Amino acid sequence: MNTIDLEELGRNFRERYDTPTPLFSDGPHAIYWLGWPEDTAFRCNAYLIADGDEALIVDPGGVSSFGFILNRVSQITDPLKVTAMILSHQDPDVAACMVNWLDLNPQIRIITSVRTNLLLPHYGRSDYEFININEDPDFTFSSGRKVRFIESPFLHFPGAFTSFDETSGFLLSGDIWAAIDMDWHLVVSDFRNHELKLNLFHLDYMAGNVAVKGFLSRIRSLDIKAILPQHGSIIHERFVAKAKHYLSELRCGTDLIYPDLR
Numbered sequence: 001m002n003t004i005d006l007e008e009l010g011r012n013f014r015e016r017y018d019t020p021t022p023l024f025s026d027g028p029h030a031i032y033w034l035g036w037p038e039d040t041a042f043r044c045n046a047y048l049i050a051d052g053d054e055a056l057i058v059d060p061g062g063v064s065s066f067g068f069i070l071n072r073v074s075q076i077t078d079p080l081k082v083t084a085m086i087l088s089h090q091d092p093d094v095a096a097c098m099v100n101w102l103d104l105n106p107q108i109r110i111i112t113s114v115r116t117n118l119l120l121p122h123y124g125r126s127d128y129e130f131i132n133i134n135e136d137p138d139f140t141f142s143s144g145r146k147v148r149f150i151e152s153p154f155l156h157f158p159g160a161f162t163s164f165d166e167t168s169g170f171l172l173s174g175d176i177w178a179a180i181d182m183d184w185h186l187v188v189s190d191f192r193n194h195e196l197k198l199n200l201f202h203l204d205y206m207a208g209n210v211a212v213k214g215f216l217s218r219i220r221s222l223d224i225k226a227i228l229p230q231h232g233s234i235i236h237e238r239f240v241a242k243a244k245h246y247l248s249e250l251r252c253g254t255d256l257i258y259p260d261l262r
């Protein structure tokens with residue numbers, strides 16, 4: 001049973017970066033927003049999924065944010081207990097600090113897609129254990145709890161995927177449902193207003209309506225309690241249906257660039 005009400009957390013949240021922010025907590029299983037201070041509209045979110053003595057870091061970010069993120073993780077657990085990192089795709093703001101994590105712990109594994117894994121060595125290291133989500137779409141903690149991976153081709157990278165934490169029902173969505181804004185809040189409180197911020201990202205980055213509809217069909221059976229994107233605000237359960245509807249109606253990418261070819 002989650003002890004944290006995300007809507008209430010959003011209402012009371014005052015921007016602070018000196019501690020990690022718990023988003024979900026049920027006994028030994030917890031999810032944290034690690035955040036980092038960025039005075040930009042393209043603010044990035046990194047998350048930690050902790051399960052007993054193990055932890056996964058999700059989209060940990062760029063090289064310049066490594067020290068900050070490491071500090072936040074250290075407040076939750078011994079960073080050496082972060083046994084793997086999930087990289088939803090290879091963008092530098094998602095994945096560049098993989099080299100720093102490997103320097104800290106050469107045993108840390110990288111959970112990602114084949115297409116992402118082809119590009120990661122360009123950050124400078126290829127001597128890591130790769131866990132292939134295309135072959136093994138589940139990660140199982142030693143407790144038996146699972147994180148499930150759902151491929152999201154062309155949203156926005158051909159090998160992109162999302163991660164569904166079965167215990168919390170939280171979908172860590174990478175760049176899907178990412179938002180750009182200068183008026184950032186941790187949790188969405190007004191979805192209509194948030195759609196404008198989603199548009200600033202999705203119209204340019206997402207491939208087209210077929211890609212988003214295909215992804216929606218893949219997550220149809222999931223009971224999603226919150227959406228945790230890599231940019232912008234967290235979408236809590238009350239707005240999940242609206243968030244899906246937003247995507248289903250979305251005209252983006254090639255729909256807009258080549259409207260006559262539809």
Ligand SMILES: [Fe+2]
Nearest residue numbers: 089091156175
């Ligand atoms: Fe990206």
Ligand SMILES: [Fe+2]
Nearest residue numbers: 091175230231
């Ligand atoms: Fe991104």
